[in-house]
Amino acid sequence: MFQLHPVQQAFPLPPRFVAPGSLSEAADLLSAHGAAARLIAGGTDLMLELSRGARSGVELLIDISGLPGLDQISYDGGKVSLGPLVTHADVIASVPMLTAGLPLAQACLEVGSPPLRNRATVVGNIVTASPANDTISALVALGADVTVSSARGERTVPITEFFTGFRQTVLESDEIVTAVRFDATDGVNRLGVFVKLGLRRAQAISVVHAAVVADTEGGRVADLVVALGSVAPTIITVPEATELARGRELTEAAGDIVTAARRAATPIDDIRGSAEYRSHAVGVVMDRAIAALASGTAADRWPHEPPRLVSAAAPERAASASTALDGPDDVVTATVNGERRSAANASGKTLMDWLRDDLGLTGTKEGCAEGECGACTVHLDGAAVFSCLVPAGRADGATITTVEGVAAPAGGLHPFQQAMVDTGGAQCGFCTPGFVMSAVALLDEISEPTSEQITIGLSGNLCRCTGYCSIIEAVQAASVDTGAVQAASVDTGAVQAASVDTDAVEEAADTGAAS
Known part of the structure; x- marks a missing residue:
């Protein structure tokens, strides 16, 4: 055997x-x-x-x-509170978050792909405690507190004190993170942004990322928090940047903030990039972040209604008694x-x-x-x-x-399955079931997805035959109004960019086009 x-x-x-x-x-x-x-x-x-x-x-x-009731996001009294089961998809779908916590929403959108974001929780990202984890930097910049509970009681820890080293936290073996809270941003006097550089458009661990939150008074910086990821054993802040920015306009202080951030970074060489490259990329990422805040364009690249790949008629799972599997x-x-x-x-x-x-x-x-x-x-x-x-x-x-179970019980293929046959989207066939499941979920959620929505919806599926064009065409053909969807120009390159292209990333960093 x-x-x-x-x-x-x-x-x-x-x-x-x-x-x-x-x-x-x-x-x-x-x-x-x-x-x-x-x-x-x-x-x-x-x-x-x-x-x-x-x-x-x-x-x-x-x-x-x-467990019911643990996936709630609340906005009350200028505070944002996340329950322990809030997923990255939940954050992305919460419209108030685009004002109250834009850096967190942007970080969540950078995590994996829709199927992964449907399961992965923000609290899980924190507890894993990797310096590359996107949402940690966003929450550090936002000044979040972490509440942990156990049979012994409850305590609240500032997120900057929650991490004790590489993938290490203050969490005891019997403790559960039950809430994450931070002061809301307003997009006017308190504003923030998250910027990431990865080796591909989706499913990418950060080469470098940064979250910046600025409190301003009369157009001048009253406080500034810069959080950097993938450049040290833990997420780090840059106190020097805070001091250099205070009392100045962001545009005036931009150069000093970027320089301070590069000084604070202590990256290593690894499979995703050299220390030298990361140091350079810190400057690029920070320059983009400060420019976006100063110009009020921090949210301009947010996609229109990013798909979650969740059925509009998704069943609510009723609370049940404890289930145990012992053998x-x-x-x-x-x-x-x-x-x-x-x-x-x-x-x-x-x-x-x-x-x-x-x-x-x-x-x-x-x-x-x-x-x-x-x-x-x-x-x-x-x-x-x-x-x-x-x-x-x-x-x-x-x-x-x-x-x-995708095809109709009475027989015949699902419209997307038929479209895959008609367009030649089904090639070697190994990845086809996964594409079918993602595309069917996308079409059930959004009957006429745009080019951008198709790209996001399929970003969790890799085709080893590099046949993305015909698969995208199949999604278009299966939509309710094929003419309207086909009129949109599909950026097939964006989907194909799910494969690693380090040359493109290096060019992006050199030209300040990191995303």
Whole structure:
């Protein structure tokens, strides 16, 4: 029998899975199990860490993603508050955030792609504590506070004190981040922006990024916070830039702010860029950020109604009692492609493996197993997600659609599937199921997507045959009004730029065109 090389084999997921019925129950479980338990919400970072063996000794996953009421964003008394289950997609879809917290919205839009943003939470991004994590810099610049709770009580920590080192935080093993709060910006006297340089347009870890928030009085800087990512072991601020800017107009202080930021950066060489290149890019990114704030154009590049790939008729998952999987004999039951399906062997598995191995739905493909290629995309409770990054236990009680369930029950292909045949979009076929699931979700959400919306909607799917043009054409052909959509010029290069092009990035940095 064919065997994978050891370096190709993923580490097994923890054998035990619990979906608690309340946050207090989750806190009690963490208190009882200590370091042997890990809390999971979106899990897009944690699932990778576990599969790569980076989190040893974890025996229990405590999944709070199904708990109601924890995904709320509130705007009250000049404060913005995010619950622990607020996803990047939630932030992007919240219109008030474009005024009250633009840097955070811009950072969330830079995280992964729509299927990943549908699962990944802002709190998860904070807890992972990577210096490349986009939302951390935005929240640092916004002066956020982090509230953590446990069975022992509650405490609030300024986000600048939450991180103690590379991927290290003050969070104890029994604590849960329950809220993130910051003072709202108003776009006039308190304004901010986030700028990122990556190696591709989507699914890109930052080479360098910056978030800047300025408080002004009479057109002059009263306070300024500059937060830089991917240039040190943690997200850093630049106090020197604050002092140099205070009492001056942004345009007048721009050069000094940029110079101070470059002095503060202490980058390293890695696969995404050299230290020298990063130091240069800091100046480019900061120059763009200050120019955008000074000219009032910080929000000009925000896309019109960016798609979430969430069905307009997405079912609301009702709160349920605690679910526990303690071994291979425990059964998971879900509504899959309109039918009630049950299967055991979910313990220690991803949703992708459970669908393929135990339900026999092999249309869902494994391409990368790390949320990069999109071949494993399915619809989970009406939202497109990467099934390789979802624990199988999350399926219990859920509604799932795979590529096998896209066509009409009476027979015949879905309009997008037929369009893929007609345009030659289906080529080698390996990535096709993922493209089908993303495109169907896009068309269900937006019946006549624009060029920009198609580009964003398909940004989580990679085509190894480089056949993006025909796939985009298939989306257009399947839309309600093909003439109106085809009249829009489709930027196929933007989709193809999902593949790495370091020359283009270097040129962008040299010309000040980092985005």
